[in-house]
Amino acid sequence: MKFEPIITRNVGVPDAWEIEVYLARGGYQAVRKALTEYTPDQIIEIVSRANLRGRGGAGFPTGRKWSLIPKNAPQTYLVCNADESEPGTFSNHDLLIWDPHLLIEGMIIGAYAIRATTGFIYLRGEFGLAARRLERALAQARAHGFLGPRILGTEYSLEIYLFRGAGAYICGEETALLESIEGNRPMPRPRPPYYPPAIGLYGKPTAVNNVETLCNVPFIVLNGPEWYLSIGNPPKNPGTKVFSISGLVRRPGNYEAPLGTTLGELIFEYAGGLHEGRRFKAVTPGGTSTPLLTDQHLDVKMDYDSLPAVGTYLGSTGMIVMDDTVCIPCAVHRMSTFYRHESCGKCTPCREGTAWIEQILRRIVTGRGRLADLDLLLDICDNMGGRKTVCALGDFATFPVVSALKYFRDEFEYHIRHNRCPTAGVAVSR
Amino acid sequence: MALLSEKTRAEIQRLTAYFPQRRTALLPALRLAQAEYGYLPPEVVAEVCEIVQVDPNAAEMLITFYDLLYREPVGRYVLGLCRGLACYLLGCDHLLAYLQEKLGIGLNQTTPDGLFTLRTFECLARCDQAPVMLLNGEEYVGHLTPEKLDALLAQWAEEARRPAEPPVTGGEGA
Numbered sequence: 153m154k155f156e157p158i159i160t161r162n163v164g165v166p167d168a169w170e171i172e173v174y175l176a177r178g179g180y181q182a183v184r185k186a187l188t189e190y191t192p193d194q195i196i197e198i199v200s201r202a203n204l205r206g207r208g209g210a211g212f213p214t215g216r217k218w219s220l221i222p223k224n225a226p227q228t229y230l231v232c233n234a235d236e237s238e239p240g241t242f243s244n245h246d247l248l249i250w251d252p253h254l255l256i257e258g259m260i261i262g263a264y265a266i267r268a269t270t271g272f273i274y275l276r277g278e279f280g281l282a283a284r285r286l287e288r289a290l291a292q293a294r295a296h297g298f299l300g301p302r303i304l305g306t307e308y309s310l311e312i313y314l315f316r317g318a319g320a321y322i323c324g325e326e327t328a329l330l331e332s333i334e335g336n337r338p339m340p341r342p343r344p345p346y347y348p349p350a351i352g353l354y355g356k357p358t359a360v361n362n363v364e365t366l367c368n369v370p371f372i373v374l375n376g377p378e379w380y381l382s383i384g385n386p387p388k389n390p391g392t393k394v395f396s397i398s399g400l401v402r403r404p405g406n407y408e409a410p411l412g413t414t415l416g417e418l419i420f421e422y423a424g425g426l427h428e429g430r431r432f433k434a435v436t437p438g439g440t441s442t443p444l445l446t447d448q449h450l451d452v453k454m455d456y457d458s459l460p461a462v463g464t465y466l467g468s469t470g471m472i473v474m475d476d477t478v479c480i481p482c483a484v485h486r487m488s489t490f491y492r493h494e495s496c497g498k499c500t501p502c503r504e505g506t507a508w509i510e511q512i513l514r515r516i517v518t519g520r521g522r523l524a525d526l527d528l529l530l531d532i533c534d535n536m537g538g539r540k541t542v543c544a545l546g547d548f549a550t551f552p553v554v555s556a557l558k559y560f561r562d563e564f565e566y567h568i569r570h571n572r573c574p575t576a577g578v579a580v581s582r
Numbered sequence: 583m584a585l586l587s588e589k590t591r592a593e594i595q596r597l598t599a600y601f602p603q604r605r606t607a608l609l610p611a612l613r614l615a616q617a618e619y620g621y622l623p624p625e626v627v628a629e630v631c632e633i634v635q636v637d638p639n640a641a642e643m644l645i646t647f648y649d650l651l652y653r654e655p656v657g658r659y660v661l662g663l664c665r666g667l668a669c670y671l672l673g674c675d676h677l678l679a680y681l682q683e684k685l686g687i688g689l690n691q692t693t694p695d696g697l698f699t700l701r702t703f704e705c706l707a708r709c710d711q712a713p714v715m716l717l718n719g720e721e722y723v724g725h726l727t728p729e730k731l732d733a734l735l736a737q738w739a740e741e742a743r744r745p746a747e748p749p750v751t752g753g754e755g756a
Contacts, residue, residue, distance in 0.1 A: 239666050239705035270602060277613075277650050278706060280720030313601060318609060319649030319719075321704065335605035335636070337643040354603055398668040398709035405710045440667060472667050472709065486670045490704050496647075 157408040158383075158392055159367045162251040169285045171292035174253040180298055182370035186261045187306045190373075193223075195265040199369060202377035203390055208233055208324075208362030209438065209467045211456040214369075220349035221266040221357045229358040230263040230271040231333070232366055235317055235324040237276060238439035239490055240470030243394035243406045244363040248275070248282035251367070252289035256312065258366030260298060261373055263310050266359050270311055274329050277317035286314050321494035325543045326360040328496065339498040340543035364394055385412025389455035393466070397423040399473035400430065412458070416450035419473055430475035434559070438467015440487045441548030443555035464555070479573035480560040484552050485513035491549035502546035505536035509553055516564060519571035526564055529553055585626050590618045594633045608634050609644055612651055621652040649703065650719045657692040657699035659738050662716040663726075666705030674713040678702065680728050684735070697742055698735070 162168040162177065174180070186195055200215025221228050232255065236244040247255065255273070263271045275283055290312055293299045301309045315333055322328045327341035330353050345351060352358020368391060372380050384390045389411040395418055398404040402424035409422060419425065419432065426432060434444045437454065443464040445452065452458055456466050474483060492510040497503045509532055512525050533550035540546060557564065566574040584591065593614055597607035608630075615630050616622050622645055624638070631638045645651045663669075663678050678689070681700055685693050692699040708714045711724025723734065 236707050237705065240668060240709055241705075242707045242709055245707050276707065277648070278703070278716055278719060281722070315606070316610065316613065317648070318613060318644070318651055319703075320647060332609065333606055334603070335608035335640065335644075337647050396709065398712060399671045404668075404712070436667070470709075472671070474671065478671065483667060483670070486665070486667050490666070493704055 155392075155409050158371055159254070159364065160247065160251075160394055160406065160408045162254065163246050163406070164250065168250045169252055169289060171253060171289065171296060174251070175296075179253055180257055180296075182373040183257050183260050183298060184304060186264060186373050187304055187308055192265045192267055195261060195373065198377055199265070199372060202372045202380040203387060204365065204368055204372060204380070205389070205456055206362055207364035207368070207393065207468075209238070209441075209465070211466065214361065214365055217349070217359055217361070218262065218265050221359055222349075223267065225267075225357045227270075227354075227356045228266050228268040229353040229356055230259060230266060230268045231326075231329065231353060231358055231360045232259055232271070232273045232363060233324060233326060233329060233360050234273050234275045234279075234282075234363050235329060236279075236363070236468075237321040237324050238441060238468040238470050239487070240396060240398060240436050240439050240472040241468040242396045242398075243469070245279065245282065246406050247363055247367055247394070248279065249285055252282070252286045253293065254367050254370065255286075255363055256289055256293050256298070258369040259312060260303070260310055261369050262359065262361060262366055263312075264308055266357075268359075269309050271313070272333060272353070273312060273314050274323065274333060275314060275316050277319045279316075283314065283316055290314060320496075321490075322496040322543070322545065325545065328543070329360065330358065339496045342542050384410040385453060385455045385458075388457055393454070393469050395422070395454070395469045395471060397471045397473065399435075399471075400427060400475045400478070401425065401473045402427060409454075411455040412453040414450065415445060415452050415454055418454060418471065419450075423473070426473070426475050430477065432473070433476050433478055434474045434480065434483075434556075436470060436472045436552070438465050439470035440472070440490065440552055441544075442467040443551045444559060446559050464551075477575055479517075479567075479575045480556050480563045481513065481567045482517050482573060484556045485510070485517045487552045488513050488549070491545065495545060495549070499541035499543075499546060501536045502541045502549065505532050505546065506549045508532050509549065513553075516567055517573075519567075521564075521568040523565065523568055525568070526557060526561065530557060584629060586615055586618055586629055590614055591629075591633060594630060598634055604634065605636060605640075608636055608641060609648075612641060612644060616652060621655050623653075655692070657697050658742055659697060660699045660701060660718050662701050662703045662706075662719065664704075664706040664708075664712070664714045664716070665702045666709065666712075668705070668709035669713040672712040674726075677713055677726055677728065677731065681731065684731075697739060 167173045196218045204214040205211040317323045323332045323338050325340050328338040332338035348358040381390045392408050394408045407422040432447050459466050488510040491506040495502045495506040536546045537550040563574045594611040598604045611630050619626050627641045713726045714724040
């Protein structure tokens with residue numbers, strides 16, 4: 153591969169999840185440096201200067217998030233969001249399976265920065281192997297004195313709990329995630345007043361960070377912000393991103409690349425391009441919860457600021473690639489079944505809207521559509537999106553629909569007029 | 583009277599003291615109970631709630647929400663095919679039809695011998711191995727083909743005939 157991986161450097165290394173291997177490869181040196189050479193405020197300063205941005209999707213500056221935690225609070229929490237569920241995204245999954253100690257090391261530094269003595273890893277319920285690896289890694293870290301009371305002989309103490317979900321996309325939304333840990337039905341909380349840095353887990357100030365975000369932290373502490381700002385697309389988009397590329401490409405997989413790598417490079421170089429004789433049609437740049445991109449966007453830089461300029465988002469960089477055999481209305485219908493299933497039901501526009509979108513798309517792809525359905529879909533989306541719901545799921549559900557109608561309206565019209573797919577049929581590449 | 587073993591009850595008891603707040607143990611406790619009993623009928627839920635000291639309605643709020651908690655009995659092997667977009671592009675619908683035909687059951691049904699339950703999941707976050715499925719809510723099996731499914735089903739049926747360790751089910755970890 154053309155780029156030397158940084159945070160995924162241990163993925164594929166034999167027994168990388170064992171602490172001996174992790175230590176032999178330089179592990180836990182960043183914790184030692186952080187706890188013995190820096191104050192919590194200096195850690196926040198370093199991460200702020202590096203301009204690390206949240207890898208879960210929103211891209212909020214991590215240092216600023218940590219600086220929002222009150223310094224004199226008697227109890228604070230660091231929570232790692234490992235509920236990776238955005239369709240098309242599987243990068244955290246590999247990090248958790250291969251390099252659980254890297255996450256633990258990042259969490260220790262993050263928790264130290266916000267003066268938290270308790271951390272949680274909220275792990276997607278389905279991730280059985282990752283759960284076993286994390287439990288083992290936490291026990292190893294405790295035995296080696298990286299967790300527990302007085303870490304490395306300092307005054308700082310930390311305990312980290314592993315908490316497993318039980319199958320619900322909404323738990324990736326940070327306030328729903330906190331409800332889940334508290335033993336409640338996991339529905340998002342209204343903000344205000346429930347901003348986690350003010351009122352988070354158990355009502356206490358809480359920072360919720362994504363797995364990949366935290367995995368960047370040890371490298372920033374070890375090598376410094378200037379080093380970090382030399383990678384990617386600085387100053388606003390420094391560092392790397394682990395892109396999950398799947399669908400109809402030759403080499404599906406996770407590829408760590410500098411932020412700002414173009415869409416075309418990722419699909420055609422990193423993921424090996426398309427199957428023989430196929431043409432690129434569309435991709436979900438940041439999971440299905442981001443507007444689609446098409447062949448006119450292959451030169452777009454994949455980062456937090458370049459994608460909004462073309463009407464979409466970096467999201468979780470879950471890139472599902474569709475070629476010219478794919479029927480877009482069928483693909484979008486499949487995406488809509490996800491939102492219908494995963495809407496938690498709290499807000500009426502999302503609960504009702506996701507169901508109507510799925511029903512209307514279903515009648516289109518099964519040959520019972522009407523041309524008026526297309527504007528009806530847009531009208532429903534208009535009634536769901538634009539912050540009309542407590543969390544962003546309502547907006548997410550509209551993105552694939554609205555963008556598909558923007559770029560591929562002719563395919564929907566074809567489906568309605570001819571009662572069949574505009575392509576050879578439902579794509580099956582084998 | 584107790585439906586759960588002494589071991590599971592003790593583990594749930596331990597969890598209530600382990601987490602910073604007692605109620606945090608509710609979801610892990612339900613997963614443990616299900617790992618032992620197979621599913622969560624009201625009597626089992628009541629037992630869990632008595633130990634955690636919450637109203638059974640609190641547990642109902644979770645069981646009716648999460649995909650991995652079962653209200654009804656399931657087969658020894660729960661086959662959870664992913665129906666996400668990446669798996670769809672690689673033919674998961676054909677595999678679902680194939681399994682229905684081969685097992686002679688519909689979606690969300692269990693074979694009469696109690697061996698296999700067929701269900702689907704939304705995107706399982708393993709799209710690089712599409713089409714993929716989740717076995718018993720825990721273990722991933724990727725790059726599925728009809729031939730691979732044939733071999734796995736035969737292997738699991740054989741496994742079930744031998745008196746052996748029960749298969750991995752949910753409930754490990756915290």
